[in-house]
Amino acid sequence: MNNIQKRLVKPSAATRQDRRGRIISFVCVTFIMVLTVAIIGFIAIRGLSTFTENHISVWDFLTKSDWNPGQVGTNGKPEVGALAMIVASFAVTLLAALFATPFAVAVAVYMTELAPKKGARMLQPVIELLVGIPSVVYGFVGLVVIVPAIRTVFGGTGFGVLAGAIVLFVMILPTITSLTIDSLKQVPDYYRNASLALGATRWQTIYKVILRAALPGIMTAVVFGMARAFGEALAVQMVIGNAAIVPTNLVSPTSTLTSQLTSQMGDTIMGTLPNNALWSLALVLLLMSVIFNVLVKIIGKRGELTK
Amino acid sequence: MRFSKLLPVGLAAVGILLLSGCGTKNKQNAVTAVGSTAMQPLVQKAGSDFQNQHKQYTITVQGGGSGTGLSQAETGAVNIGNSDIFAEQKDGIHANKLQDHKVAVVGIAPVANEENGVKNLTEQQLAAIFTGKIKNWKEVGGKDLPIIVINRSQGSGTRKTFEANVLKGKQPVKSQEQDSNGTVKKIVQNTPGTISYLSLPYLNKQIKTLSVDGVEPTPANITTNKWKIWSYEHMYTAKKPSKATREFVNYLLSKPVQSKLVKEAGYVSVHDMKVHMTSDNRVLPGNQ
Secondary structure, eight states, rough: HHHHHHHHHSOOOOHHHHHHHHHHHEEEEEEEHHHHHHHHHHHHHHHHHHTTTTOOOHHHHHHOOOOEEEEEEETTSSEEEOOOHHHHHHHHHHHHHHHHHHHHHHHHHHIIIOOOHHHHHHHHHHHHHHHHHOOHHHHHHIIIIIIIHHHHHHOOOOOOOHHHHHHHHHHHHHHHHHHHHHHTTTTTTHHHHHHHHHHOOOOHHIIIIIHHHHHHHHHHHHHHHHHHHHHHOHHHHHHBBOOOOOOOSTTSSSSOOHHHHHHHHSSSSSTHHHHHHHHHHHHHHHHHHHHHHHHHHHHHHHHHHOO | OHHHHHHHHHHHHHHHHHHHHHHHHHOTOOOOOOOOOTTHHHHHHHHHHHHHHHOEEEEEEEOHHHHHHHHHHHTTTTEEESSSSSSSGTOOHHHHEEEEEEEEEEEEEEEOOOOGOOOEEOOOHHHHHHHHSBGGGGGGTOSSSOOOEEOOOOOOOOHHHIIIIITTTOOOOOOOSSOOOOOOOOHHHSTTTTTEEEGGGGOOTTTTEEETTTTTTOOOHHHHHSSOEEEEEEEEEEEEEEEHHHHHHHHSSSSIIIIIIIITTTTTOOOGOEOOOOOOSOOESSSO
């Protein structure tokens, strides 16, 4: 009797398992949170020391385009102006998204609406393959194929925003496509049926109903693609030209935040101004990725309301 | 459930990796050399030869740039910091904490695309091109073609040497920058109008080397300072390096390595130099 009572009061094996699982996942979640906070804190401290320790004005950093943190400029101060990099990063990102979105939407519509079975069989492996190619390969192809092609067509050296955007276009295409496919699949079938029952053609249904209903999802997909483009370093570095000059046209060599970081990190010493200035660039990148995340959240919320 | 079983295993694996990482650092027979990518092929080859002769030692060679090499050597994170430039010339490095070993001399030569039609430049012309005063190849006797300057990244050791010897403090023109010899070579080879500079080990027949004031960048010209654009390849160690580190550095400085491996790799042996350079870029007669 006493024994049974004890067994009934004590937590069962299943309960203990449950608790253990909860503790493990709690520890993991805490670890990830601490890690994220630590990374953000570290980048912020390093990035801000350009302004606090080296007394560079934030305004100069954001609006000037003379990048020469290792040397003293004509006014007796080191030149730390990141405008060229910020402009170029935005230019390649926006242009790449502009190129990629129509293709991604077309492919997604084909795969979900026009020829779901055949399309998926044919295009799914292609998209997966594009994701699997390492970025250095994209960069190399860009360097030996795209850059000379742009040079022959548009003149100049071929290095610049256009070459970067074309390379990024291929790289973000799979991201935007697969997320667009997901959002098109989420459009309930009764939308399609109702539209067809009203006598709409297939095109009208796709254009006026399905794409409209999936719009927030598609926009999220584009923002995700842009976030990827903004953060991509290696491939862009190989085709952008890496000159800290504000781009005046699509084929003048310039430099993105990431390309500046990867090409110079190895040659600067921790704690010196050239190194701190690079951390400031990293901080700008981090802030941008936060903005992209917030954007995705906002678009997601808008989407919920319309449904 | 499966996840919760896998997790401790995963954590344990990470722990072991971390511990083993710490373990190798304490080993007396391991030497890690980090830094200059220009030196990497030479040090790598010497390292594997050295390991074959001395089985008890392990040599690990990594790139990362001269700055990384110097700062890692200063903090003691690595045994040897490879650098193209004097530690005194790098801001933020306390050179007095480090011991300098000059293991080779490397020449740097201006290179240009085949189609520019120029084989020789004067020192003034070269400086004027890299400061942006001369903008077309026809101004220096070549074709009517705009000059495209390809520079190396700011902080690159090769760039520092080139600018110290050619520009002598003048402000370089804003231009494209590439962070590796290989990429520079590829671009100059393929793009009409381009000019850049490479360290001698990277030169070959595919790319056109320019002579300056009629002097060609040959090893013989470098030893007498007739060819002025050169620098040492330094290995920086702690003031009191470990036995393994000392032996490896001595191996690199030994006669067989200097007369064979160093020359085959495209460098000039420090034993052959008839002049020497001080850390403030003065060239004095005599091999110190």
